[in-house]
Amino acid sequence: MILPISCSAFPRTALVLALVAGGMPAVAQESAGQAATQIATNQAAGEVVLIPNRVIYPGELIELAALKPVTLIPGKHKPDAVATRAEELNGKVAKRTLLPGRYIPTSAIRDAWLVEQGAAVQVFFTAGTLTISATAVTLQPGAAGDLIKVRNSDSGKILSGTVMADGTIRVSAS
Template identity: 85%
Template sequence: MMAMPIACSAFRRTALVLALVAGAMPAFAQESANQSADQSATQIASSQPAGEVVLIPNRVIYPGETIELAALKQVTLMAGKQKPDAVATRAEELNGKIAKRTLLPGRYIPTTAIREAWLVEQGAAVQVFFIAGGLTISATAVTLQPGAAGDLVKVRNIDSGKILSGTVMADGSIRVSAS
């Protein structure tokens, strides 16, 4: 009777260890000596100590949440430790971006876990432009999916009901081309 709980307990411990290891890679780092726990966003952005420095969350950041510098902590990697490829390390890479998945405190932030903020939301009315030489055609459409600048999104023309694909421009309009 005692063998079953012990095996079950060992199984649970193994599963927990595997879940923790697979979940995210920890940032092997030590806090900068000149950094306090409540360092302001300006100090994080301006102070860059010598050595390899990374930014990690100091609290849980949930999917869809805008990343603010106040939610990040600057750490210097310990001697002999190198950061993995494709992790965000600079304030400019993270400030104002949106988390695509849960970002845990003390873990690296993969660049694949963040995205640009949407310029157009799904269901929003937008201006659609077709420009060819001196010809410009504009129409109003409703977006069928959200998108950031440079993203290809589908929109539905309000007048004709036709679905078009176009590129989101920096001003929030959509530019379509002849196909």
């Protein structure tokens, strides 16, 4: 037997599906006092967060000019694991499309690559006072602290090493 869907249940179900499929919209005021923007929160009134003011595409560097501040409205629930401050967003790279007026999930951003795939880098092995260096080619990109694979230019051997803050690779004995 097919049960009819009540008129009030159908729009509510459609709204829930749209929220799940399309992101997390709700209401906030722009800090400049302009029209309301779609965003939710459980923060105190007057707190300012940053959201995209235009579409940010995957692989694009997130700059403060691509973000706009909004003042949050109390009473709504801001989802966990979203980046809303300049320190969390400036200089990061989008891993997926970020839409205007929506929160930016922390899973949708990453640090900018310090070494690109195919770049020539210096590889260092240090054991006590002994230091061995070689030139290698990166087989994958990486940010500081990432474990990546590199190919030794002289021997052709593939090594795994950690990307250091200065762009060199540190390998250890295995």
